[in-house]
Amino acid sequence: MAVGVFDLFSIGIGPSSSHTVGPMRAAAVFAEELKSLGKLADAASLRVDLYGSLAATGHGHGTMTAILLGLEGFHPELILPEEVEERLAAIADTGMLQLAGAVPLPYGVKDMVLCPLTILPRHTNGMTFTVSDADGDALHSATFFSVGGGFIVRDGEEDAAQRELEESKKELPLPFRTAAELLEHCRKTSLSISEVMRINEEDSRSEEEIREGLLQIYSVMEGCVQVSLKREGLLPGGLKVRRRAPDWHERLLKEDKDRDPKYWQEWVNLIALAVNEENASGGRVVTAPTNGAAGIIPAVLYYALHFAPGMENATQEDRDDVVVKFLLTAAAIGVLYKEQASISGAEVGCQGEVGSASSMAAAGLAEVMGGTPAQVENAAEIAMEHNLGLTCDPIGGLVQIPCIERNAIAAAKAINAAKMALWGDGSHRVSLDEVIVTMRETGKDMSSKYKETAMGGLAVNVVEC
Numbered sequence: 001m002a003v004g005v006f007d008l009f010s011i012g013i014g015p016s017s018s019h020t021v022g023p024m025r026a027a028a029v030f031a032e033e034l035k036s037l038g039k040l041a042d043a044a045s046l047r048v049d050l051y052g053s054l055a056a057t058g059h060g061h062g063t064m065t066a067i068l069l070g071l072e073g074f075h076p077e078l079i080l081p082e083e084v085e086e087r088l089a090a091i092a093d094t095g096m097l098q099l100a101g102a103v104p105l106p107y108g109v110k111d112m113v114l115c116p117l118t119i120l121p122r123h124t125n126g127m128t129f130t131v132s133d134a135d136g137d138a139l140h141s142a143t144f145f146s147v148g149g150g151f152i153v154r155d156g157e158e159d160a161a162q163r164e165l166e167e168s169k170k171e172l173p174l175p176f177r178t179a180a181e182l183l184e185h186c187r188k189t190s191l192s193i194s195e196v197m198r199i200n201e202e203d204s205r206s207e208e209e210i211r212e213g214l215l216q217i218y219s220v221m222e223g224c225v226q227v228s229l230k231r232e233g234l235l236p237g238g239l240k241v242r243r244r245a246p247d248w249h250e251r252l253l254k255e256d257k258d259r260d261p262k263y264w265q266e267w268v269n270l271i272a273l274a275v276n277e278e279n280a281s282g283g284r285v286v287t288a289p290t291n292g293a294a295g296i297i298p299a300v301l302y303y304a305l306h307f308a309p310g311m312e313n314a315t316q317e318d319r320d321d322v323v324v325k326f327l328l329t330a331a332a333i334g335v336l337y338k339e340q341a342s343i344s345g346a347e348v349g350c351q352g353e354v355g356s357a358s359s360m361a362a363a364g365l366a367e368v369m370g371g372t373p374a375q376v377e378n379a380a381e382i383a384m385e386h387n388l389g390l391t392c393d394p395i396g397g398l399v400q401i402p403c404i405e406r407n408a409i410a411a412a413k414a415i416n417a418a419k420m421a422l423w424g425d426g427s428h429r430v431s432l433d434e435v436i437v438t439m440r441e442t443g444k445d446m447s448s449k450y451k452e453t454a455m456g457g458l459a460v461n462v463v464e465c
């Protein structure tokens with residue numbers, strides 16, 4: 001399947017799409033295979049090997065516990081936060097895992113084999129699952145890679161997956177992999193970027209289903225903020241990072257009773273912080289396009305709905321239109337990053353996560369504020385150009401510092417990028433494609449210390465306690 005809007009925006013749990021959502025999904029796929037192969041009843045022992053970045057920062061990212069839940073058959077888009085707590089407590093208390101929800105096996109986090117210095121050829125986020133029978137003979141084994149944004153690829157099937165992707169793209173009414181191709185469709189058809197994306201999405205679902213699905217995605221983003229604003233105290237993980245969003249919300253409610261536009265920045269900061277604090281505590285978030293960068297799109301969308309000119313008297317239908325248009329445009333830009341570079345911090349650093357999200361959000365805002373396709377492309381380009389080189393160096397491997405504040409800063413950059421593009425006529429010197437390729441090459445040259453291994457930058461220069 002070609003990458004679509006519901007691949008780029010999916011519902012999952014925090015704190016990381018590549019280190020929590022992807023590994024849980026891979027473990028769940030493995031457990032289901034074991035069942036469908038009819039080998040579950042003979043399972044007597046389990047081995048999980050984690051490689052590269054998953055092994056180096058897995059504890060801080062909740063990778064190991066996510067894998068336990070996946071092996072029990074839970075999926076990131078369906079599991080409830082209370083189920084997470086309940087099942088993990090049961091596994092810790094009994095020392096037993098319910099493989100595929102059916103076969104009890106003695107297994108826990110401490111049994112996983114960590115190989116942080118072993119990088120498998122396909123990707124740094126590798127994991128191998130092996131289940132054996134009572135004689136120690138392997139019943140089933142599989143290696144997966146978590147390649148960013150919750151996407152997984154099975155070892156040995158990369159070419160087949162790539163071929164399938166190329167085939168499905170050929171069948172789309174308006175296929176594109178570069179910004180130049182996207183803009184050419186807009187020029188030839190006189191459609192906006194969000195309309196091109198919608199027409200491609202209609203290949204797999206009706207216009208109504210797309211609208212309903214995107215409004216549902218937005219309601220999860222809003223729900224995430226509401227839950228976060230009620231949860232005070234310290235974030236988990238030992239860094240003693242205090243949740244700031246509840247206090248900031250209270251202060252804003254007192255200081256900005258009349259919704260004065262001069263407070264737009266404070267509201268945008270609040271939304272970004274609320275989403276990322278919820279993500280850091282393992283709560284329910286929308287991967288947009290990753291969990292570490294999940295606060296940027298909701299924060300900029302909040303700006304579009306509350307502070308963009310013309311929204312003062314908007315009806316509910318107008319507001320829903322803005323949400324749908326914004327998310328479709330942002331997804332079209334996300335496709336370009338998936339196609340030509342990467343949205344994985346472990347592959348290209350934080351420029352691929354926060355940079356891509358900022359670029360997608362800038363495009364979404366420019367489109368709903370009436371930008372032409374060229375202005376929208378310019379907004380996306382400006383936002384990424386000024387995120388180039390951004391490293392991934394989370395302290396303690398936790399998605400907290402610098403990640404939480406970084407989302408607020410990147411949301412502000414996205415808003416500024418959209419405003420700058422809208423004051424131009426769409427013509428500009430550096431194209432979005434050029435900046436995406438630059439991001440990919442910069443990521444390739446970046447030392448692995450700065451690619452989600454917690455072995456460089458802030459992660460080593462800041463004392464943890």
Ligand code: SF4
Pocket residue numbers: 292293345349350351353354391392393394398399400402403406452
């Ligand atoms: S530094 Fe950026 S890429 Fe790394 S975990 Fe944080 S948000 Fe993700």
